[in-house]
Amino acid sequence: MDRVEGAEDLVDALMKAVDGTYINVDPSSGDEDGPVATDRGDEGTKNKKKKKKKPKSKSKKSAATGVKPNEGRIPDETPAPPAETPEETARWEKDSVKGVPTMNLPAWGLLSDRTKDTLNIFRTPNCKTLELSTPRLKLRQVEVGDLTGIRRIKTEPIVQKTQLYGSPGISDIKENFLNRYIRSRDEFIFAITAIDPSAFKVQEPGSVRISNRIHNAEGYLGNIALSLTYPPDAPSFLPEKGQIYTQPTFQEFGKYKIEGKMFYEIHPQLWGQGIMSEAFEEVLRFGMEELGCDSIASDPTIGNDASIHLCTKNGLAFSHETNNVYNKPQLFHRITREEWWKRNRPGKEISDRWGGKEVCRWCMNFRLSPPNIRCKYCDWAKYCSRECQKADWLRAGGHQSECDPKT
Numbered sequence: 327m328d329r330v331e332g333a334e335d336l337v338d339a340l341m342k343a344v345d346g347t348y349i350n351v352d353p354s355s356g357d358e359d360g361p362v363a364t365d366r367g368d369e370g371t372k373n374k375k376k377k378k379k380k381p382k383s384k385s386k387k388s389a390a391t392g393v394k395p396n397e398g399r400i401p402d403e404t405p406a407p408p409a410e411t412p413e414e415t416a417r418w419e420k421d422s423v424k425g426v427p428t429m430n431l432p433a434w435g436l437l438s439d440r441t442k443d444t445l446n447i448f449r450t451p452n453c454k455t456l457e458l459s460t461p462r463l464k465l466r467q468v469e470v471g472d473l474t475g476i477r478r479i480k481t482e483p484i485v486q487k488t489q490l491y492g493s494p495g496i497s498d499i500k501e502n503f504l505n506r507y508i509r510s511r512d513e514f515i516f517a518i519t520a521i522d523p524s525a526f527k528v529q530e531p532g533s534v535r536i537s538n539r540i541h542n543a544e545g546y547l548g549n550i551a552l553s554l555t556y557p558p559d560a561p562s563f564l565p566e567k568g569q570i571y572t573q574p575t576f577q578e579f580g581k582y583k584i585e586g587k588m589f590y591e592i593h594p595q596l597w598g599q600g601i602m603s604e605a606f607e608e609v610l611r612f613g614m615e616e617l618g619c620d621s622i623a624s625d626p627t628i629g630n631d632a633s634i635h636l637c638t639k640n641g642l643a644f645s646h647e648t649n650n651v652y653n654k655p656q657l658f659h660r661i662t663r664e665e666w667w668k669r670n671r672p673g674k675e676i677s678d679r680w681g682g683k684e685v686c687r688w689c690m691n692f693r694l695s696p697p698n699i700r701c702k703y704c705d706w707a708k709y710c711s712r713e714c715q716k717a718d719w720l721r722a723g724g725h726q727s728e729c730d731p732k733t
């Protein structure tokens with residue numbers, strides 16, 4: 327957590343984790359295809375584990391029985407925190423006065439000890455609260471402490487075989503970190519972790535590099551991201567000056583055909599246990615049922631059969647083939663909102679749980695109760711917490727520069 331050296335590598339690794347150019351998935355999270363890498367030899371892991379597991383269906387069983395609807399659900403809204411005392415109000419308001427110096431995150435050394443305090447101002451408690459869960463997994467926000475876990479996957483040749491990497495420019499990194507990991511309308515990135523690490527079998531390392539081997543399923547196991555693509559004519563859906571910020575609605579996302587794209591990877595010693603399959607299903611649900619994507623896509627490279635199977639199993643149908651600078655053709659798969667709803671919420675109207683509600687203009691966490699911390703100078707900036715207010719006030723180009731005093 328506190329290590330300094332390697333900070334750039336983490337940023338680099340994080341960037342690559344989400345630069346939108348790779349796909350790698352647990353090779354037997356589907357039901358077919360052979361091992362991609364290490365000793366798989368673990369037939370038993372596929373089907374033993376309890377309820378969420380679907381019956382193994384090599385054949386077209388689903389055609390007869392219909393699709394098993396997704397069992398994930400929208401969580402209840404997080405209640406508002408207790409009201410603050412007048413003393414607390416006074417203390418916080420001292421921090422948010424006109425003229426206090428603003429700051430940026432430095433592009434490099436971003437995660438070193440020197441800049442940790444700054445990072446912690448911007449990455450507020452509620453920036454970190456958005457989590458998803460499945461029967462066996464918790465999908466949480468990526469943390470600085472995930473460095474080692476990220477590296478083990480990123481630098482592993484076995485994993486790289488199924489990936490495509492692009493390299494982000496240095497200038498992108500600062501903004502990207504802030505936008506992607508701290509407050510984002512473009513990308514939702516989750517670290518995959520086990521609720522009970524002992525429930526997973528860590529495979530023999532086989533040819534996995536010694537430095538990349540794991541011995542248990544604790545901590546960061548991989549990641550899964552949903553990246554939103556906005557067409558040029560779409561608004562940013564970010565908070566705007568002078569306006570109370572509200573969660574974009576399904577209707578707006580539909581109007582501009584906002585598409586989500588999934589990216590994911592997992593440590594090779596955990597392949598073969600349906601981990602990615604479980605995570606994929608839940609992130610797909612989140613994108614459809616909570617964000618309201620018009621469609622969601624994934625484009626595994628040719629030959630990545632496990633990943634292709636994951637798409638088709640979840641109703642993403644092949645649409646077309648694309649190429650890239652790496653000359654590795656990708657098979658584009660997609661599912662629309664209507665199709666997802668029909669498969670997973672049979673008989674139910676599409677409904678928009680969060681759209682249109684007021685949300686904190688810093689963390690934009692739409693699962694929280696509507697923000698009730700107000701800027702004392704204007705009447706349109708609202709936050710879920712003082713930490714979020716402070717972050718927006720202290721960020722260069724943030725609220726302090728746009729705030730119009732009430733007249």
Ligand SMILES: [Zn+2]
Pocket residue numbers: 452453686687688689690691709710711714
């Ligand atoms: Zn907030």
Ligand SMILES: [Zn+2]
Pocket residue numbers: 701702703704705707725729730
């Ligand atoms: Zn204001």
